[in-house]
Amino acid sequence: MALMRVEAAAGQYQVRIEAGLLERAGRIIGETIGSRRLFVVADEAVWACLGDRLAAGLEGLEWTLLSTPLGEPRKRLATVEELCDRMHRAGADRRSAVLAFGGGIAGDVGGFVAASYMRGIDAVQVPTTLLAQVDASVGGKTGVNLASGKNLVGAFHQPRLVLVDTDSLNTLPEREYRAGLQEVVKHGIIRSGELFAYMERGHSAVTRRDTVAVERMIADSVRIKSEVVRIDEREGGLRRILNFGHTLGHALEAETGYGLLLHGEAVAFGMIAAAKLSELRSRLNAADRERIEETVLSYVSIPSLEGLDARRIAARISGDKKSVGGKARFVLVDRIGSVSEELDPPEDCVVEATQHALQVCSLPAALVV
Ligand SMILES: NC(=O)c1ccc[n+]([C@@H]2O[C@H](COP(=O)([O-])OP(=O)(O)OC[C@H]3O[C@@H](n4cnc5c(N)ncnc54)[C@H](O)[C@@H]3O)[C@@H](O)[C@H]2O)c1
Ligand SMILES: [Zn+2]
CATH class of the missing domain: 1.20.1090.10 (Dehydroquinate synthase-like - alpha domain)
Structure with missing residues (x-):
């Protein structure tokens, strides 16, 4: 198990790396950012593999699932708008937080939703690909693609917490x-x-x-x-x-x-x-x-x-x-x-x-x- 502290201009945040964290996500989130209404921006395919484990971990918290098909063609402003709209209709406010669940695409899209919804709410990153665990979930870059190029629109928005469950790699394709x-x-x-x-x-x-x-x-x-x-x-x-x-x-x-x-x-x-x-x-x-x-x-x-x-x-x-x-x-x-x-x-x-x-x-x- 490793617990690291990352320093950013907006404040410090924790990165926890451990097997079995999904099942304990709710408790750790509660201890770190307090009791919040969570909006889980999930890659639909990842939710199908690992959603049960995260759902068990969030038991007792107030949370709403925003599962959506992702992939590079869906890493677009239209997806961000759709997710923000779903959040608003479900009653998200400034104290709500986004939990981005999936690979680097879920992290970039979920992170950008958090950066822009009501001009910025808290984000928790729960990366599930090795690439997102070793790279995309840390550093605060979020964003989407334009038709003319990749990652051209986005924001720097540091997460409040990153939870890396090493067991989530068990289902990741070779x-x-x-x-x-x-x-x-x-x-x-x-x-x-x-x-x-x-x-x-x-x-x-x-x-x-x-x-x-x-x-x-x-x-x-x-x-x-x-x-x-x-x-x-x-x-x-x-x-x-x-x-x-x-x-x-x-x-x-x-x-x-x-x-x-x-x-x-x-x-x-x-x-x-x-x-x-x-x-x-x-x-x-x-x-x-x-x-x-x-x-x-x-x-x-x-x-x-x-x-x-x-x-x-x-x-x-x-x-x-x-x-x-x-x-x-x-x-x-x-x-x-x-x-x-x-x-x-x-x-x-x-x-x-x-x-x-x-x-x-x-x-x-x-x-x-
Ligand atoms: N913000 C940053 O600093 C940063 C850094 C590097 C890359 N990125 C971005 O990250 C994206 C790439 O991320 P990626 O490689 O994680 O791709 P990805 O998010 O598309 O995930 C890859 C595939 O693995 C599946 N998957 C994810 N976790 C799984 C699991 N545990 N079990 C089974 N299947 C799983 C996904 O559904 C997807 O099909 C790019 O858009 C890139 O621009 C951002
Ligand atoms: Zn890279």
């Missing part, structure tokens, strides 16, 4: 779990050589979802992400290191039309490319670049990227919203556990690194057939 592991590997590369080494040597425990391994990965990730976010809540500087692997990862997601790859799989590709770029820019040695590649690929199977063109992927980067004034920002590795930014590395290096990642990810061991 592919989703493996995609989430990539964000853990990322946290190791950017800030903790120790976590990275654990991911290298702990492969067997990690892949069988051993409770101790899962708790450790989540606790280390939450610690690393919350340290970074405490120093730079609104992404003025340091927070951008969390984008390691995301510059080319986002470009690949866009190039493949968002349907082919899970986000974590695209990040795996992006990390391999960024590590190669770090080597080409004489920051990282070849041995550590290889360690990164091997570890990333040991946890993920990437769908076939045959026929993709490195130049086209690289060319997308200047259109990314994280670029400034047309300059591409890359987070590059200086050594495992330490990264820094480079603005506008030479285009031919970016293309070469992208080409390398395409090749490495197309090796038979890396492919899903």
Whole structure:
């Protein structure tokens, strides 16, 4: 069991990581934010798997279920409006709180509902995917997609409490779990050589979802992400290191039309490319670049990227919203556990690194057939 405190400008909040928390959610929420009327914004599919357990945990509290089908196409303002309207009709007021239940999409949508309903009410995050547990539920970013791009409308709204029940991973599909592991590997590369080494040597425990391994990965990730976010809540500087692997990862997601790859799989590709770029820019040695590649690929199977063109992927980067004034920002590795930014590395290096990642990810061991 781990109990962490995250510091944010709006105040501190707790992240609890433990098996069996769903059944105890109501008591912990009551102790932390007091007795409130709760509106549970739930991913319908997650509610079908885990709803009974959360419902048992909320017994005795006043709560209303707002279950809805989610998924990237539903991560839209229309869904937020629909949920706010359902809350209003059910009598939600300023003292009510939202409990977001599901993966990163439920967290982003539920969090944004909380940020906007009556100009902001309290939010409790109960993430159920590994990705949401190690990344999305901490840090306060909430929001939705526009037809023209992902995550373009949103708000910073810190939760009051995050409850991570490691047992909720028991029903998570293998592919989703493996995609989430990539964000853990990322946290190791950017800030903790120790976590990275654990991911290298702990492969067997990690892949069988051993409770101790899962708790450790989540606790280390939450610690690393919350340290970074405490120093730079609104992404003025340091927070951008969390984008390691995301510059080319986002470009690949866009190039493949968002349907082919899970986000974590695209990040795996992006990390391999960024590590190669770090080597080409004489920051990282070849041995550590290889360690990164091997570890990333040991946890993920990437769908076939045959026929993709490195130049086209690289060319997308200047259109990314994280670029400034047309300059591409890359987070590059200086050594495992330490990264820094480079603005506008030479285009031919970016293309070469992208080409390398395409090749490495197309090796038979890396492919899903
Ligand atoms: N706010 C942030 O800081 C932040 C950070 C990273 C990602 N995100 C966002 O998170 C989203 C991706 O999150 P995700 O990968 O968790 O996707 P997701 O929420 O779509 O969940 C993935 C799939 O797993 C299912 N699922 C979730 N938990 C389950 C469980 N315990 N058992 C069985 N099935 C379960 C869901 O129904 C869904 O089909 C993206 O929209 C991304 O933009 C936000
Ligand atoms: Zn990510």
